Structure formats: C-alpha cells, structure tokens
Amino acid sequence: MLPTLVLVGRPNVGKSTLFNRLTRSRDALVADQPGLTRDRHYGRGRVGTKPYLVVDTGGLEPVAKDGILYEMARQSRQAVDEADVVLFIVDGRAGCTPQDTIIAEQLRKTGKPILLLVNKAEGMQRMRVIADFYELGLGEPIPISSAHGDNVNEVIEIALEDFAPESEEEDKEEHPPKLAIVGRPNVGKSTLVNAILGEQRVIAFDQPGTTRDSIYIDFERDGKQYTIIDTAGVRRRGKIDEAIEKFSVIKTMQAIEDANVVVLVVDGADQITEQDAHVADFVLQAGRALVLAVNKWDGLDAHQRDMVKRDIERKLHFLDFAKLHFISALNGTGIDKLLKSVDEAYAAAMIKLPTPKLTRALMAALEKQQPPKGARFRPKMRYAHQGGSNPPLIIIHGSGLDDVPASYQRYLERAFCEMFRLQGTPLKIQFVSSK
Numbered sequence: 020m021l022p023t024l025v026l027v028g029r030p031n032v033g034k035s036t037l038f039n040r041l042t043r044s045r046d047a048l049v050a051d052q053p054g055l056t057r058d059r060h061y062g063r064g065r066v067g068t069k070p071y072l073v074v075d076t077g078g079l080e081p082v083a084k085d086g087i088l089y090e091m092a093r094q095s096r097q098a099v100d101e102a103d104v105v106l107f108i109v110d111g112r113a114g115c116t117p118q119d120t121i122i123a124e125q126l127r128k129t130g131k132p133i134l135l136l137v138n139k140a141e142g143m144q145r146m147r148v149i150a151d152f153y154e155l156g157l158g159e160p161i162p163i164s165s166a167h168g169d170n171v172n173e174v175i176e177i178a179l180e181d182f183a184p185e186s187e188e189e190d191k192e193e194h195p196p197k198l199a200i201v202g203r204p205n206v207g208k209s210t211l212v213n214a215i216l217g218e219q220r221v222i223a224f225d226q227p228g229t230t231r232d233s234i235y236i237d238f239e240r241d242g243k244q245y246t247i248i249d250t251a252g253v254r255r256r257g258k259i260d261e262a263i264e265k266f267s268v269i270k271t272m273q274a275i276e277d278a279n280v281v282v283l284v285v286d287g288a289d290q291i292t293e294q295d296a297h298v299a300d301f302v303l304q305a306g307r308a309l310v311l312a313v314n315k316w317d318g319l320d321a322h323q324r325d326m327v328k329r330d331i332e333r334k335l336h337f338l339d340f341a342k343l344h345f346i347s348a349l350n351g352t353g354i355d356k357l358l359k360s361v362d363e364a365y366a367a368a369m370i371k372l373p374t375p376k377l378t379r380a381l382m383a384a385l386e387k388q389q390p391p392k393g394a395r396f397r398p399k400m401r402y403a404h405q406g407g408s409n410p411p412l413i414i415i416h417g418s419g420l421d422d423v424p425a426s427y428q429r430y431l432e433r434a435f436c437e438m439f440r441l442q443g444t445p446l447k448i449q450f451v452s453s454k
C-alpha cells in the first residue's frame with residue numbers, strides 16, 4: 020500500500036500550491052484535461068524511490084451542521100482518519116491564528132503522525148518564522164515555501180521515513196490478474212461484484228480491515244483465476260443486508276494503484292458527475308488499464324440510452340483508450356463481454372515487448388512521421404526498449420530528445436498501441452538522450 024499524505028490547514032495557507040508541487044505531473048494526458056484537473060484534490064507523486072498518494076482536504080474548518088461545507092468537512096475528517104501522515108500547514112506570514120489552534124486540537128485527538136509546516140517562509144529568518152507556532156504543541160515547526168519549493172522534498176522524506184521504498188520484486192511475482200471495481204457510491208459496484216462471482220467458487224475471503232482497506236477476493240471463472248479488489252464493502256453471500264459501504268477516496272486510490280485492470284462503474288440512470296471524473300482522473304494518473312462499465316442499462320429507453328452515450332462522450336472522452344460496456348449488474352447481462360475486455364486489457368498492460376521488435380516499430384513510426392526539428396537540430400531516435408509494465412513503459416534512446424514535443428510523444432504512443440494492438444491500457448514513453 021502506498022503511504023497517504025493528507026494536507027490540512029485553514030484557507031489560503033498554501034495547501035493547493037503545495038499539492039500541485041507534490042503531484043506535479045509531466046503526464047501530458049493528465050495535464051491536458053481542463054475542468055477535470057483545475058480542481059484536483061487527489062494525486063500521486065514520488066520522492067526518489069518512494070511513491071506516495073496525497074490528498075488536499077481543501078479545509079478543515081468548523082462549519083455549519085449541514086450543507087455542502089459540512090459535507091466537505093466530513094470528507095476532510097475521513098481523509099485525516101485514513102491518513103498515514105498529516106501535513107498541517109500554517110501561514111508563516113500571518114502567524115498563529117485562533118483557527119490554527121482549533122485545527123491543531125482536532126488533529127491531536129486523532130493520534131496520527133503530524134508534521135507542522137510553516138509555509139511562505141522564503142526569505143524569512145528561520146527562528147522568527149517558526150517561533151509563533153510552538154504553542155500549537157505539535158513539535159518542531161518546519162519552515163517551507165510551497166511556492167518556491169524550499170524544504171519541500173526534505174519534508175516529504177521525513178514524512179515517508181518509516182515507509183519502505185518501492186520494491187521491484189513485486190512486479191516480477193506471478194499472480195492472477197487483479198481487478199479493481201471502483202466508482203462512486205450507488206452506481207452498482209457490489210451488485211457487479213456479486214454478479215461476477217455469481218455461482219463461481221469463491222476460493223478465499225480476506226477479512227476487511229479498516230474502511231480504507233478493500234476486500235480481496237480470489238475467484239475462478241472459465242478456468243481462469245482472478246482477484247477482485249472490492250472497494251464497495253463487505254458483501255458476503257447470504258448476508259447482503261449487513262453490508263455497509265463507506266465511500267472512501269483513499270481506499271479507491273489504493274485499489275486502483277494495486278490493480279492490473281480497473282473496472283470503472285458509472286450509473287447509466289444518472290448523469291456523469293464530478294465524483295466520477297475524479298475517480299477517472301485518478302485511473303489516468305496511475306496509468307492503469309481500464310474498462311468502463313455503464314451500469315443499470317436495463318429499464319432505459321432508446322432516448323435515455325442516447326443521452327447517456329452523449330454524456331459519456333462529452334465528459335469522459337479522455338478515457339477513449341478503454342473499452343466501453345453497457346451492462347446490467349442486476350440482471351447479469353453484459354458481464355461475460357466485460358470480463359473479456361478485462362482479459363484483453365490485462366494482456367495489453369502486462370505485455371512483454373522485445374527490443375528488436377520495439378525498435379522496428381519505432382523505425383516504422385519515424386518513417387511515417389518525423390519528429391519536428393527542435394531549437395537547434397532534429398531529435399534523433401536510435402532504439403527502444405521496454406522499461407516496465409502495468410502500464411507498458413517504452414524507453415526511447417537517442418540524442419536531442421529533450422526537444423520532442425508532447426504532441427509527437429502522443430503520436431508515438433498511439434503508433435505503438437496500434438502496432439502491438441494494445442487495447443485497454445495507456446502506454447508511457449520516456450526519452451533518454453545521450454550527449
């Protein structure tokens with residue numbers, strides 16, 4: 020499981036500036052999604068060999084007992100409850116405010132590890148900027164500048180001290196395809212999990228831990244083994260009523276991170292919402308193979324179906340690498356085809372491409388379309404090899420490759436996907452320039 024850092028603090032202290040710095044992604048696919056990313060609160064990042072998840076709570080204010088602000092505060096509290104480390108951000112220029120004191124008290128009660136970060140500290144004298152915040156009783160305040168990056172990496176290293184670096188071993192281990200069923204509440208995830216498991220033999224049940232832990236269920240279908248990562252909750256056969264779902268974004272992020280293939284379930288009887296887009300955005304960030312399931316297709320007339328299709332085209336067009344299935348989890352229709360796409364996406368995500376084959380594909384793509392000339396000379400690509408899978412990572416070696424524009428990179432990604440018939444997975448390209 021990736022460590023989860025949760026950012027907390029009153030408005031305007033610099034949380035989203037810090038969030039952006041911690042999640043700064045060079046992934047053009049993600050960066051190009053206006054509307055989807057403007058208001059991003061969930062992301063992933065890494066320092067050195069340590070990847071992490073980060074959640075910006077947006078604020079942890081004591082507010083009214085209902086309405087949207089209350090809901091936000093509730094979600095923020097849940098994120099704090101599920102955090103591995105809380106980063107409490109205060110404003111070094113404003114000094115310690117009564118609101119900071121209230122938040123500090125709330126945080127202390129959670130018993131979570133907390134780092135107290137004094138932001139906007141650039142150009143200020145260390146002792147002066149932190150002196151005011153000892154009274155919060157959260158240990159040594161750490162001055163940072165989110166805007167300039169001062170001390171930010173160091174802070175994350177401290178936060179992740181107790182977490183092991185990413186192991187390469189895990190990737191090599193053979194295991195059945197891990198399939199995460201994700202989506203916002205009530206779209207039909209647990210109905211789908213039950214439909215998939217059906218009368219199939221359930222080999223093992225794992226006990227659930229806390230709310231942030233998904234349930235892993237091994238099963239066999241048509242002679243093939245899978246593991247379902249069930250984010251919806253406990254759904255034991257015969258005890259369906261006992262199931263309680265507590266939607267948790269962090270749980271969803273962890274499940275996506277750990278999966279080989281994600282099945283994103285949306286509700287065909289409802290609009291695509293911002294929450295759907297947030298989950299979709301995270302699938303993209305994680306680079307996971309994806310199958311999109313539009314559920315509750317039963318009981319919709321032709322006109323309604325048309326509307327749903329258009330809604331998806333408009334709002335989720337950036338998921339166009341994924342196969343789209345219209346299903347009814349309730350009636351069990353469309354499940355076989357859905358799983359076929361899962362198999363296909365798994366094979367694509369885990370494909371092994373030998374260097375000569377990749378290099379030939381690269382040459383064919385170059386022949387069709389040369390990269391544009393850079394500032395001084397034309398980038399020269401010599402050969403390609405595979406640097407990883409889930410998703411496939413293709414490393415291209417050559418010279419002058421810093422000048423390759425994102426649009427050409429995307430052209431190559433598409434070309435590789437086409438040539439190797441990779442359906443359902445994104446593909447990443449990395450350039451390595453030799454001098």
Ligand code: GDP
Binds near residue numbers: 030034037138141
């Ligand atoms: P949030 O409401 O906590 O998410 O705060 P924002 O990230 O939106 O930042 C609030 C304001 O503080 C913006 O005007 C930022 O440009 C500014 N700000 C954020 N970080 C820094 C910093 O490190 N130094 C300075 N001087 N200003 C900052």
Ligand code: GDP
Binds near residue numbers: 209
């Ligand atoms: P979850 O919160 O995503 O796990 O959603 P559930 O599986 O609990 O389903 C939420 C509601 O949608 C329940 O009342 C289900 O009976 C209903 N539902 C689930 N799948 C379908 C479907 O395919 N068609 C229809 N009409 N209703 C469905």
